[in-house]
Amino acid sequence: MDSDQGLPLPQRYWAILVVALGVTLAVLDGAIANVALPTIARNLNASPADSIWVVNAYQLAITISLLPLASLGDRIGYRHVYVGGLALFTVSSLACALSGSLVGLTAARIVQGFGAAGIMSVNTALVRMIYPHKQLGRGVAINTTVVAVSSVVGPTVASGVLAVATWPWLFAINVPIGLAAFAIGIRALPRTPGHRQPYDFISAIMNALFFGLAIVAVDGFGHGAHRPWVIAELAAVVVIGYFFVRRQLTRSQPLLPIDLLRIPVFALSIGTSVCSFCAQMLAFVSLPFLLQDTFGMSQVETGFLMTPWPLVIVFVAPLSGILADRYSAGLLGGIGLAILSLGLVALATLGAHPDAFDIAWRMAVCGLGFGLFQSPNNRQIISAAPRHRSGGASGMLGTARLTGQTLGAALVALCFGIASKNGPTLALGLGAAFAAVAAVVSLLRLTSGQRVETA
Known part of the structure; x- marks a missing residue:
């Protein structure tokens, strides 16, 4: 091949x-x-x-x-x-x-x-x-x-x-x-060549402990778990993370691809992904509470009114994929995430008695922004790495998505704990802030230079 x-x-x-x-x-x-x-x-x-x-x-x-x-x-x-x-x-x-x-x-x-x-x-x-x-x-x-x-x-x-x-x-x-x-x-x-270096089982165990404890700790913090346990888990995450990263720095092809994070455009793309998926999860978890508890809508109505977001992505993602082969991911991502931020602000500032159209077009704006960002960003992540490190880049892409989603879900719980009545609105506002930060990080790629793909 x-x-x-x-x-x-x-x-x-x-x-x-x-x-x-x-x-x-x-x-x-x-x-x-x-x-x-x-x-x-x-x-x-x-x-x-x-x-x-x-x-x-x-x-x-x-x-x-x-x-x-x-x-x-x-x-x-x-x-x-x-x-x-x-x-x-x-x-x-x-x-x-x-x-x-x-x-x-x-x-x-x-x-x-x-x-x-x-x-x-x-x-x-x-x-x-x-x-x-x-x-x-x-x-x-x-x-x-x-x-x-x-x-x-x-x-x-x-x-x-x-x-x-x-x-x-x-x-x-x-x-x-x-x-x-x-x-x-x-x-x-396709059959792809590998390498003969021994597999790093110690790093795999450290990775599982680091990410597993981190997720449990963040989730426990967001849901009000026993604080001493959460603090102990976070302390263990810091200690394991320190030795985990030190070990990765000594490997030629580390399990945690720190070497790829030294590529500016790759690191910025990963940061963009984490922030954007955090914004998405802040919205997806909080919106059902806003629509049902605040506006008194049924589960069926909630599902129907949230559909424009992913539905627009279905149509926009193929177009943004074609654009990504011609234009900078930093520019496309920056524009898309700015649109997402505006859409979340629009949802957070809904009036007291919105009709279906008021909600649906705001959802569609969010879907437009997220769809415009996602394909170019994923393409940038995978193409910024050398071909023989495509697996590490692919794994980091999935890890960035899960990290952002986990953080977003925990932040929703925190928002609800801070302001139970206005929790959904606070979460949407925080999501808009994360999307805005992601837009800025994405635009920084325009000045970071592009890495030429190597075989």
Whole structure:
């Protein structure tokens, strides 16, 4: 395979189909479980608080294993990690469907999270190998669109399945799709060379402890957990993080790609991503409370009125992907994030009795801004790294997204604790501030210079 020309047609189409199917499964399963939690809790005789682990176990497993699996992809090839993740995700989906207890379901969800991490850690690296460099923005835009569509249809899919079947079918439907994607992927996905350096298992363990404890601590702080425990967790994060970073500085290809963060445009793109996803999560978590508790709307109305945001992304992301092949990601991202910030300000300043149109057009503005930013930013992250470090860049992309989302969710809880009545408005205002900061960071890329891609 010519590293510059990507895969030949029609293999390119089959390969991107496999990537799209895998990403769809991984993103959907993060969304559908939220809707099904009450049903699962009742069926398994579990408390609502305990049932939360069905969601948390999946997200935590993904977060702690993204970078280790991305590093493994650099070593053994992205195709092996991706199809391995697909296989693990498919088998564990069947285990989820057959689970008869909350403990069994949670254990299966942990394994499923590791499978999803295998898919998500190297999917963008594979897109870089599938598409020629001059069309990379289009390939990344397909990924972005798939994520947006999967996110918006997740609750709808879950509600539709639960209307005609029991909750185990939410996981059982993954099995035939996963098997089909695995079979096609074995033949269509590109084979990429790796390296023979020994795998750094110590760094992988330190990574899991660092990110796992950081997420638990931030989540506990936002939800008012016992303060001494939170302080102890944060202290452990600082200590582990110090030795983790010191170890990475001595490695030629570190698991935590500190060497890539020395590339100014890469570091700025990661910073832009963290701030933007923090802004998005501040909005997504707080908006249902604003629409239902403040404006008295139903769950159905809330879902309908929030749809313009991801729906606009579906249309804007392909266009921004094409633009990303021609114009600077710093400029496109700066414009998009400025629009997002204005949209969030508009939502935060809604009147006392807004009608559906007042809310819908503001949601659409937010979707326009986020869609314009995301594809160019993802393209910049993956193309700023040398080709043989595409796995590390792909892993950092996913880690930045999860870090921003975790921080955003914790900040929403903090806003609600500070101002319970005006918590949603405060969270939206804070989200607008994060989007504005992200816009500034994005524009700084215009003066940081561009790194020439190396083979």
